[in-house]
């Protein structure tokens with residue numbers, strides 16, 4: 001996009017992260033600020049450019065992503081959808097992987113204004129012991145899941161590397177899960193390496209928003225309020241050898257087109273420096289929670305805009321996973337899945353203990369309201385009816401290589 005540098009980089013690199021190649025790439029492209037003139041540049045792209053890009057082989061460069069995110073491409077959604085569908089089937093066949101989150105704690109030291117676990121208000125808090133977490137995972141294993149995402153608020157006194165390593169050992173050993181990933185507070189390179197050695201092979205880190213100013217406004221206090229550290233941590237996870245790195249923005253906090261430009265540059269920088277790590281994208285839209293209603297968010301995007309975003313990423317990153325969560329309602333999920341989605345969550349509970357306990361006023365607080373409440377079995381049936389093969393296990397620990405870059 002030829003954008004100018006928006007701000008100087010932070011002076012010192014915290015020792016835990018060791019490298020800032022990815023952060024530098026984003027900052028030098030001006031994608032952590034609000035570069036002047038970028039909406040006008042996208043608005044100036046014509047439909048002839050969209051056609052030219054559709055005729056070229058799939059792949060990323062910043063200008064190509066900008067073309068697919070442009071208002072002109074929004075008027076050609078059916079053409080984009082056809083190309084994305086063909087590309088996805090060629091690369092991924094009919095397989096759609098199923099996974100589920102397991103929430104471990106909703107105690108949190110941060111005050112993210114959009115989140116139901118925000119430390120600033122009284123909540124029904126719960127943290128799971130190792131035995132309780134294993135019992136929850138047992139319910140999921142019985143439903144057929146072999147791919148699990150361990151999710152926690154920032155509760156380092158309880159959910160820490162030691163706890164997660166021991167839990168991963170139980171899930172991979174006693175319960176025969178094939179893949180364990182984490183979505184937790186950010187760690188340094190050494191701690192990611194310890195997790196990797198304990199069997200965790202994937203890390204998800206949502207940047208929430210790549211707009212540094214908006215980030216400061218939404219993250220009021222706590223360790224998470226340091227914008228740059230999340231980008232640094234994503235590189236630390238790759239350096240530690242993680243096989244999967246999930247990236248994403250929480251859609252609704254900043255302008256979605258600018259978030260997408262930054263997300264693409266982030267994934268491209270990781271791929272350039274850390275070839276062993278496969279990036280994937282998650283595209284969660286803000287959902288109501290006990291900390292906010294939709295009217296509180298200035299940048300909510302429509303179904304058509306979410307569709308365009310998915311298509312643009314698929315056409316630029318043909319080998320990356322694209323994840324769709326239960327934040328979206330069933331009919332929209334069913335219509336988006338054929339367009340480029342490779343992985344979905346199903347039957348999700350977004351509170352600690354949610355699988356084993358009855359919902360109701362006594363249950364622990366949820367992070368947000370789930371929109372698709374179909375069970376894992378119902379979701380698998382729906383996929384089969386659409387002509388897809390639900391895949392419960394797309395990875396085996398025997399494939400693991402050495403940690404490192």
Ligand code: SF4
Pocket residue numbers: 108109110111112115116117118119152153154224
């Ligand atoms: S988004 Fe994460 S860090 Fe922020 S309040 Fe919620 S659980 Fe805590």
